[in-house]
Amino acid sequence: MRAVIMHGPGDVRVEDVDKPTLVEATDAIIRVTSTCVCGSDLWPYRGAQKSRGPARMGHEYVGVVEQVGDAVREVAVGDLVVGSFVASDNTCEICQAGFQSRCKHQVMMGSVGTQAEFARIPLADGTLVKVPGEPTPAQMRSLLAASDVLGTGWFAAVAAEAGPGKTVAVVGDGAVGLLAILAAQRLGADRIIAMSRHADRQALARRFGATDIVEERGAEGVARVKELTDGYGAHSTVEAVGTQESMMQAIRSTRPGGHVGFVGVSHGVELDGRDLFNATVSLLGGPAPVRRFLPELIDLIMADEIDPGAVFDLELPLEEAAEGYRAMDERRATKVLLSV
Amino acid sequence: MRAVIMHGPGDVRVEDVDKPTLVEATDAIIRVTSTCVCGSDLWPYRGAQKSRGPARMGHEYVGVVEQVGDAVREVAVGDLVVGSFVASDNTCEICQAGFQSRCKHQVMMGSVGTQAEFARIPLADGTLVKVPGEPTPAQMRSLLAASDVLGTGWFAAVAAEAGPGKTVAVVGDGAVGLLAILAAQRLGADRIIAMSRHADRQALARRFGATDIVEERGAEGVARVKELTDGYGAHSTVEAVGTQESMMQAIRSTRPGGHVGFVGVSHGVELDGRDLFNATVSLLGGPAPVRRFLPELIDLIMADEIDPGAVFDLELPLEEAAEGYRAMDERRATKVLLSV
Structure with missing residues (x-):
């Protein structure tokens, strides 16, 4: 064969x-x-x-x-x-x-x-x-x-506890990130912020339910998410890339008490224990x-x-x-x- | 004054x-x-x-x-x-x-x-x-x-989702760890494994509700917890120390899909992203x-x-x-x- x-x-x-x-x-x-x-x-x-x-x-x-x-x-x-x-x-x-x-x-x-x-x-x-x-x-x-990709995006949204009353941020606009948007929308999220800088993917993100697009990355991206959420950050964040930058962007975009669902296969990511302690967010990820x-x-x-x-x-x-x-x-x- | x-x-x-x-x-x-x-x-x-x-x-x-x-x-x-x-x-x-x-x-x-x-x-x-x-x-x-210490131990047990049907492991036998045992017991945990090698603290751990004591640390401690849980690991683990060893001991003692509540103030802890991805556990911690x-x-x-x-x-x-x-x-x- x-x-x-x-x-x-x-x-x-x-x-x-x-x-x-x-x-x-x-x-x-x-x-x-x-x-x-x-x-x-x-x-x-x-x-x-x-x-x-x-x-x-x-x-x-x-x-x-x-x-x-x-x-x-x-x-x-x-x-x-x-x-x-x-x-x-x-x-x-x-x-x-x-x-x-x-x-x-x-x-x-x-x-x-x-x-x-x-x-x-x-x-x-x-x-x-x-x-x-x-x-x-x-x-x-x-x-x-x-x-x-759908099952993984869905798990990420569930792990991030996307649902009614929640603002969800999605880091990564590959297939998994896009389908996490679809999942968050189906799970009833109030607002879905897609972090994407590609026009075609932004269009698909909107079709799947994204209500806001943030093109900035890193600290600027985090600042934009905070601006959109009265300074608090997202309740639920999906990480669908797997790099140090995307992981920190996800954690920092999330308000204290919020949830991060991470499904990007981790490559070279090192999380500082004190950063994580101070973030006070729930982190759940892995193979979906x-x-x-x-x-x-x-x-x-x-x-x-x-x-x-x-x-x-x-x-x-x-x-x-x-x-x-x-x-x-x-x-x-x-x-x-x-x-x- | x-x-x-x-x-x-x-x-x-x-x-x-x-x-x-x-x-x-x-x-x-x-x-x-x-x-x-x-x-x-x-x-x-x-x-x-x-x-x-x-x-x-x-x-x-x-x-x-x-x-x-x-x-x-x-x-x-x-x-x-x-x-x-x-x-x-x-x-x-x-x-x-x-x-x-x-x-x-x-x-x-x-x-x-x-x-x-x-x-x-x-x-x-x-x-x-x-x-x-x-x-x-x-x-x-x-x-x-x-x-x-009680409020912090309580939060750790809640973050670890201690409750009925759960086996809870507690890493750290200081006041916070001991009170996390009390909390897990009050929250209805089936079984509580205290990881402690001090006789006086073991006695208090048992008084607060510990059902098992594990004296081993690191990989041996993890192996003992797995032995006590049909090879799966604890459903819920409390980390109440804040060192690299205790954090990894907590994560590795937890079964996939389980929860780690960490409240030891993190000192020099670095978590490898891939380890965390592979562990597939929920992690929530920080100032309680x-x-x-x-x-x-x-x-x-x-x-x-x-x-x-x-x-x-x-x-x-x-x-x-x-x-x-x-x-x-x-x-x-x-x-x-x-x-x-």
């Missing part, structure tokens, strides 16, 4: 690899119908993260179940399914508490590689959620978004437990209540994955869908 | 200073009846924190109102009152959200200095809480504890909004439902403050009460 392989920074190729087979009785094999390139894939692509050498890529996926192991009960051959970027049993205490991304038996799907024609999904019953009905093409795009939200998100998508697929602004066949990476790296695209 | 002055590390004296007078119409002057030495006073005492030169000390107090400014409405001359270590208006948005320690108009009482015969309390209406009835000597000790809890704590004390005053294991007259500091520094005492 064909699969995306990253050989090193900037070097992405589509090559022939063995088709996966069932390993555990709890596995399923899916025929991937669509997958995509993640902002986090850009870290190794840019050499900002040590590359594992030639490595399979991809952790987002929508697909059709092709084969199931003997122990699989919840999904069947032919089912259209979505899963998150972490396979989880959905039964351990951590999963039951809604943190499936840190399941006792977690398997990172990035190590499996879903930018491919087929993928082995471990812990299929816990991981995969069946999609009811026949999605439209637009719904299919949105379902793919649910696999990571997308599985917690998937059933609800799939329902919203199939009812056309949300349109997260709008973040995909470039669609390419899997064979042209290299161009997809380039387009995202060069910021010509916010989020690239690879159709299989 | 007599007041405690720290001239430098290890150099605490009781000297004559001017009696405070009303400055703002919102001020009150109280005659301090008892005050105490705080664990945080030991940082400058040990030279671990830059000393301000000769400095007034103390931020905990119970007292009787002696004089009020023209704008004061809620307390009157003769009232027995308790306040927290931060004066707050109790009306701004931050106070209303329960974070009075970060009030828009906050005044740190440490800059006032309550280890003295009298103290000026700014924002008296927002800061002071009147004590009903006639406290017994034991209740008076407990009221003094409410001024900081003791004022939020004071009315409830005073009621519990006056009803003899809690006995936080038990943390005071040495009582000295104000004149002997230097010995009080020494005793705490040398760990001969957990918490020293200074009677005025």
Whole structure:
């Protein structure tokens, strides 16, 4: 089968690899119908993260179940399914508490590689959620978004306790940041401040529910958020970048007693304990437990209540994955869908 | 009047200073009846924190109102009152959200200095809480504890979301850690793991509600907490020390999705962003909004439902403050009460 392989920074190729087979009785094999390139894939692509050498890529996926192991009960051959970027049993205490991304038996799907024609999904019953009905093409795009960027943005908004009466600030205007805006709007936030300096992303931010745009960054960005909130800062802030600057911008934009949800994969971030002590804000982040939200998100998508697929602004066949990476790296695209 | 002055590390004296007078119409002057030495006073005492030169000390107090400014409405001359270590208006948005320690108009009482015969309390209406009835000597000790260590331990337990069904770990066996145990017990925690290696403090920890004692520290301490929790870690962890080791011990002792409440004043702590991302725990800490809890704590004390005053294991007259500091520094005492 064909699969995306990253050989090193900037070097992405589509090559022939063995088709996966069932390993555990709890596995399923899916025929991937669509997958995509993640902002986090850009870290190794840019050499900002040590590359594992030639490595399979991809952790987002929508697909059709092709084969199931003997122990699989919840999904069947032919089912259209979505899963998150972490396979989880959905039964351990951590999963039951809604943190499936840190399941006792977690398997990172990035190590499996879903930018491919087929993928082995471990812990299929816990991981995969069946999609009811026949999605439209637009719904299919949105379902793919649910696999990571929507679920991650949603978690960030929930972690930041976005809701009625709250002013939410969102640091980062990539797909996750934009979808955190959508989430904050759905969760009932009064006001949503998008921190963005790109016109096209500002437009999407507004479509998703942003009420204010702040173009400034760093201390100036913080000052603008405070200006917009009677000097107090936001109640809820989403951090969706992962750098020192964005993290401090998020913490400092938040009022004492407020909440920061951080989902940008942390790169070189060091938080000074005294700064954090003085900030007196709640901080919750990490790999998003997308599985917690998937059933609800799939329902919203199939009812056309949300349109997260709008973040995909470039669609390419899997064979042209290299161009997809380039387009995202060069910021010509916010989020690239690879159709299989 | 007599007041405690720290001239430098290890150099605490009781000297004559001017009696405070009303400055703002919102001020009150109280005659301090008892005050105490705080664990945080030991940082400058040990030279671990830059000393301000000769400095007034103390931020905990119970007292009787002696004089009020023209704008004061809620307390009157003769009232027995308790306040927290931060004066707050109790009306701004931050106070209303329960974070009075970060009030828009906050005044740190440490800059006032309550280890003295009298103290000026700014924002008296927002800061002071009147004590009903006639406290017994034991209740008076407990009221003094409410001024900081009880309120801080309580906040830490609330920030860690201690409650029914939860296993709570407490890092730090000083007065704050011990009172966080009391708080966790009152909040309904199922199980409370005290991390302590001092027999006398272990005994008090058990009296306050600890169900398990872990003597190991660092990685071994974390391993023991995991052993006690089916490998998952605590749901809720209180950090009440403020060092890198204690902070990491707290974070690592907590299961994914769990909560860390940190109230040890941070000294030299640096948190690696990736560690925090991977931990996937909620972190909330800072100067405790003791004022939020004071009315409830005073009621519990006056009803003899809690006995936080038990943390005071040495009582000295104000004149002997230097010995009080020494005793705490040398760990001969957990918490020293200074009677005025």
